[in-house]
Amino acid sequence: MIYDVLIVGAGPAGSFAAECLSRNGVSVCLFDGQAENEPKACGGGVTTKSFNYYPQLMHAAARIISSVNLHSPTGRSAYINLNDPFAIFSRTELDSFLCKKANYSGTYIVQSRVRLEKFSKHDDGIWNLRATDGSIWKGKTLVAADGANSSIARHLVGAIKVEEMEVAFGFRVPLLLKDETAATIAFLPGYTGYAWAFPRLDHVSFGIATAQSRFDHNALNKLLWLFMINHYRTLDDRGTKSWRQWHTKNESSDDKIIITRLEANAKRYAARIPGVSARTWETRRVAGKNWALLGDAAGFADSVTGEGIFYALRSGELFAKAYLSGDLASYEKLWRDDFGVELISAAKLRNRFYGSFIGNPFTERMIQFARHHNGVKQTLGGLISGEQSYAGLKRKLLMRAAKI
Numbered sequence: 001m002i003y004d005v006l007i008v009g010a011g012p013a014g015s016f017a018a019e020c021l022s023r024n025g026v027s028v029c030l031f032d033g034q035a036e037n038e039p040k041a042c043g044g045g046v047t048t049k050s051f052n053y054y055p056q057l058m059h060a061a062a063r064i065i066s067s068v069n070l071h072s073p074t075g076r077s078a079y080i081n082l083n084d085p086f087a088i089f090s091r092t093e094l095d096s097f098l099c100k101k102a103n104y105s106g107t108y109i110v111q112s113r114v115r116l117e118k119f120s121k122h123d124d125g126i127w128n129l130r131a132t133d134g135s136i137w138k139g140k141t142l143v144a145a146d147g148a149n150s151s152i153a154r155h156l157v158g159a160i161k162v163e164e165m166e167v168a169f170g171f172r173v174p175l176l177l178k179d180e181t182a183a184t185i186a187f188l189p190g191y192t193g194y195a196w197a198f199p200r201l202d203h204v205s206f207g208i209a210t211a212q213s214r215f216d217h218n219a220l221n222k223l224l225w226l227f228m229i230n231h232y233r234t235l236d237d238r239g240t241k242s243w244r245q246w247h248t249k250n251e252s253s254d255d256k257i258i259i260t261r262l263e264a265n266a267k268r269y270a271a272r273i274p275g276v277s278a279r280t281w282e283t284r285r286v287a288g289k290n291w292a293l294l295g296d297a298a299g300f301a302d303s304v305t306g307e308g309i310f311y312a313l314r315s316g317e318l319f320a321k322a323y324l325s326g327d328l329a330s331y332e333k334l335w336r337d338d339f340g341v342e343l344i345s346a347a348k349l350r351n352r353f354y355g356s357f358i359g360n361p362f363t364e365r366m367i368q369f370a371r372h373h374n375g376v377k378q379t380l381g382g383l384i385s386g387e388q389s390y391a392g393l394k395r396k397l398l399m400r401a402a403k404i
Contacts, residue, residue: 003029005323006129006139008114008152010034011091013295013312014145015098015107020320022106029137030102031129033113033146034095042091042168042271043198043205043306045183047384048084050310060097062087063201068384070367071186078370079182082381088183088198088205094309110137116152125290141328142291143319145312148272150297157285160299163213164280166193166273166306170207170224171266175199185384186227187363191220192354195227206231206266209273209306225259228266232258273306274299278347281340287331292319300335300343303350314339 005021007014010032018030045065051057066085070078103109112131127142144152148160184197193210208224233255276284276299286298294300295312302308315335322331353362370376 001027001138002126003027003108003137003139005029005141005143006127006137007031007143007145008033008129009144009146009150009295009297010099010102010109011095011145011147011295011312012098012309013297013300013316014143015095015102015316016313017143017145017294017316017320018102018107019098019105020317021323022102024320024324026323028102028107029110029139030099030107031110031112031114031131031137032099042309043196043207043209044089044091044094044200044309045198045307046087046089046094046309047307048086050313051087053310054313056101057087057094060089061093061201062089063199065183065199067182068381069182069184070370070380071184072364072367073187073189073361074364076364076367076371078367078377078380080370080377080381080384082384083378084382086384088200090200090202093201116142116155127290140290141323143294144292144297145294145316146297148274148296148299148301150293153293153297156288156291156293160274160276161280163211164274164276164299165212166209166275167212167215167270168207168209168273168306169217169220169268169270170196170205171228171262171268173204173206173228173262173266175203184231187354187361187367188220188223191223192350195224197227197231204231207269211275212272225262228262229255229258273308274301275303275306275350276301276343276347277303278344281344281347285332286315286335287319287322287328290328292322292328292331294319298335300339302343303346304353305346311339311343 004027007018007028007030010030014030018028021028046057064085064087066082068080068082070080099109110131112133114129114131117128117130125140127139129137131137144150146152148165186195188194188210191210191214193208195208198205206224206228208220210220274296284299286293294315296308298315300308300311300315318334318338319331322328322334355362366380370380
């Protein structure tokens with residue numbers, strides 16, 4: 001059988017694109033190469049903006065987050081109640097939910113990794129993919145939705161540069177506390193990026209996201225363990241956090257108990273996240289004759305936060321729209337007009353966001369202002385929930401901070 005569309009990668013981008021196409025009579029084969037019980041390394045945060053676009057996500061199991069603890073590189077803290085709560089998903093649950101919806105819509109699912117045949121694109125316009133069992137799958141249009149390390153994307157447009165990649169790594173830990181309803185984000189001292197603690201329904205996702213070009217695993221791993229210890233060490237009976245700085249002089253007996261429990265239960269994960277520069281977006285293509293890139297494979301991720309689930313879903317929908325219109329090339333214009341400005345704004349802001357401001361890191365000043373002004377808190381809350389765009393963010397923060 002020759003399928004109309006072959007989609008490699010059954011994450012949010014690939015599954016949603018498959019569903020949109022199958023519902024409209026397109027024959028789609030979707031390849032899910034993720035090993036069983038090995039979810040993608042991802043914080044799993046889905047913003048309010050995502051729910052506004054895709055309310056069907058509410059049917060997937062998630063923990064709703066209504067508050068966030070923010071910590072600066074030197075240990076200043078700000079507690080923000082969100083006007084627009086967001087959700088934390090297990091990627092196993094979210095990906096399974098979206099893949100099943102695609103399957104119910106008529107998509108054929110193949111549980112296998114695949115590779116592009118060396119001489120795949122023949123004169124008859126057919127793409128050939130070889131599965132791990134040696135079987136060949138044929139299709140008229142090829143879509144790569146298999147993440148930042150996509151081998152197909154490398155074949156079609158080249159790899160994303162190392163300096164435009166971020167690394168996320170961390171641990172999944174079973175819930176050690178009865179009720180964790182607040183997320184925690186702590187900006188790193190001396191590094192671009194942040195650490196997070198995102199509670200899910202049955203576990204907490206701890207992680208660090210930082211630039212690959214300056215990645216120092218030993219130093220960052222020590223920071224992550226200190227962050228995890230702090231997470232449990234500073235949580236009192238009411239769930240209020242009093243953050244300690246990124247260093248500690250003495251390890252208490254309570255700390256040793258926490259470390260022992262974490263070492264016994266934590267499961268490690270790691271992944272790469274695209275952080276494409278504004279200059280690269282001027283020339284990078286994500287579609288051509290009978291092929292397209294979606295989600296992280298295209299480079300669609302926020303360069304400041306690393307958030308990519310919204311862009312994955314949106315790119316899947318826009319690709320399907322272009323395909324169904326009979327003008328696949330229009331996908332390039334559709335994504336640029338829809339969310340391209342936001343991605344480019346994030347890319348331009350990234351160095352300033354993690355740079356210095358009035359003699360201190362901008363993240364330090366941002367949290368310092370938030371401690372004393374509700375307007376700054378509301379702006380940061382909107383940024384976290386996805387309702388506040390990067391356009392005018394710094395100006396708005398400064399205007400509100402000036403009223404302190």
